[in-house]
Amino acid sequence: MALWKPDPTFYPSPRDAASAPPEKLAYVAAFDRAAEKPDAMAVLDTDPESDSYGEVVGWTDLPHLGDELHHFGWNACSSALCPGAPHPHVERRYLIVPGLRSSRIYVIDTKADPRAPQIVKVLEPEELAERAGYSRPHTVHCGPEGLYVSALGGASGQEGPGGIALLDHTSFEVLGRWEVDRGPQYLAYDFWWHIAHDVLVTSEWGTPSMVEDGVVGELLLGRQYGHSLHFFDLRKRRHIQSIDLGDRYQMALELRPAHDPTAQYGFVGVVVDVEDLSASVWLWYREGGEFAVKKVITIPAEPADPASLPPVIAPFGAVPPLVTDIALSVDDAYLYVSAWGTGELKRYDVSDPFNPVEAGSVRIGGIVGRTPHPAEPDLPLAGGPQMIEVSRDGERVYVTNSLYGSWDDQFYPDGVGAWAAKLDSGEEFTFDERFFPHGEDFRGLRPHQVRLQGGDASSDSYCFP
Numbered sequence: 001m002a003l004w005k006p007d008p009t010f011y012p013s014p015r016d017a018a019s020a021p022p023e024k025l026a027y028v029a030a031f032d033r034a035a036e037k038p039d040a041m042a043v044l045d046t047d048p049e050s051d052s053y054g055e056v057v058g059w060t061d062l063p064h065l066g067d068e069l070h071h072f073g074w075n076a077c078s079s080a081l082c083p084g085a086p087h088p089h090v091e092r093r094y095l096i097v098p099g100l101r102s103s104r105i106y107v108i109d110t111k112a113d114p115r116a117p118q119i120v121k122v123l124e125p126e127e128l129a130e131r132a133g134y135s136r137p138h139t140v141h142c143g144p145e146g147l148y149v150s151a152l153g154g155a156s157g158q159e160g161p162g163g164i165a166l167l168d169h170t171s172f173e174v175l176g177r178w179e180v181d182r183g184p185q186y187l188a189y190d191f192w193w194h195i196a197h198d199v200l201v202t203s204e205w206g207t208p209s210m211v212e213d214g215v216v217g218e219l220l221l222g223r224q225y226g227h228s229l230h231f232f233d234l235r236k237r238r239h240i241q242s243i244d245l246g247d248r249y250q251m252a253l254e255l256r257p258a259h260d261p262t263a264q265y266g267f268v269g270v271v272v273d274v275e276d277l278s279a280s281v282w283l284w285y286r287e288g289g290e291f292a293v294k295k296v297i298t299i300p301a302e303p304a305d306p307a308s309l310p311p312v313i314a315p316f317g318a319v320p321p322l323v324t325d326i327a328l329s330v331d332d333a334y335l336y337v338s339a340w341g342t343g344e345l346k347r348y349d350v351s352d353p354f355n356p357v358e359a360g361s362v363r364i365g366g367i368v369g370r371t372p373h374p375a376e377p378d379l380p381l382a383g384g385p386q387m388i389e390v391s392r393d394g395e396r397v398y399v400t401n402s403l404y405g406s407w408d409d410q411f412y413p414d415g416v417g418a419w420a421a422k423l424d425s426g427e428e429f430t431f432d433e434r435f436f437p438h439g440e441d442f443r444g445l446r447p448h449q450v451r452l453q454g455g456d457a458s459s460d461s462y463c464f465p
Helices: 014-018 125-132 217-221 405-411
Strands: 025-031 040-045 056-061 094-098 105-109 118-123 134-142 147-154 163-167 174-177 191-194 199-202 228-233 238-244 249-257 265-273 279-287 290-299 323-328 334-339 344-349 357-363 388-390 396-400 420-425 429-431 446-452
Touching (some): 094 147, 134 191, 228 249, 238 290, 249 323, 265 323, 290 334, 323 388, 334 388, 357 429, 388 446, 396 446
Antiparallel strands (some): 025 040, 025 446, 040 056, 134 147, 199 228, 228 238, 249 265, 265 279, 279 290, 334 344, 388 396
């Protein structure tokens, strides 16, 4: 149902979003690697004044097995206020939740009881395949004229190309394939945009067979995973430029464009350099009439006793950082980088995006370190900071520890466990010892993506500075 006034969680500018009230709840997608129990949407209490702060206070089981929930998003957000295709009377109400293994997409209503969200629609894989030609939906972003959903694979068992499907804002039906002309783009992963400049950017991971059973060593050393960025005309839906980072830089994943709509730059995280196992973050930026890139952060691998390493990396005698997520604060001041392999979360001052300066670091988990949370110093932790979510005001950072089922098993073969944590990000960058849901709090499931009630730093795009 349409609203008479715009949703109060839609913000014209990043400045307005940063001054909004803090979130009271967080939604966390959790999955069962064994596919013996249904995946679920867990609800965490993020209100520090609440008696249940830091606890799982809501839980919604899905009706099927084996979905492996991944990167979900809101049905509508601040982009609904954009003048090019305004939809100011929709509301931020539904979570659009893709199952990466099943190719199902769930629509979950949070309005009636935010602590007990209800499934109201299920898009079966056949609809995504028939209407858009895609499978393995991965990432959801709310655009001004519809819902954009990236997908890794093609339909009917085809490996690719992957790309973007467009869903209707209100019916949630699949409208079709977004691309009119994809140019040389074949591999898919993340996407986002400079919405006021009509530019969409995509990144690359791999096709379903390249990722579903874990990292394929031959493909990695053969430099076959994705290593390019693609730029599209957002309105014409046509490919306009590709930039190859270089095939040594394998798996160019998360994209984080500047929130300032007048800017045309952003950051992309690269999982591994096959020549030295380092990870990196690159800046893309407009230079004249085209985009260019520059590597602005390098995180080196850490030497380790091969006997302490899982088989996949034991021959190298080092732990790769494995940068698997990055997050940019709404004011574009700080970039957070998760090194899932070494168990480190780094904070960088990126007020000068060409010259980031490290401004804090914490350790938790890690392939070798198994660093505990300060709330339970005697409990070694597996996994590492993986998915990152930043509050609108930039003061709170939430992390979870599971990456992707088969990859968890490769890098943490003794078990990845389950935990979430919150950090306070001010002058100091430290763990909140009151916020540490873990273990059976997640009922045997692995937590992955986090979304914050009312929006967060990676859910919304803004059309006014």
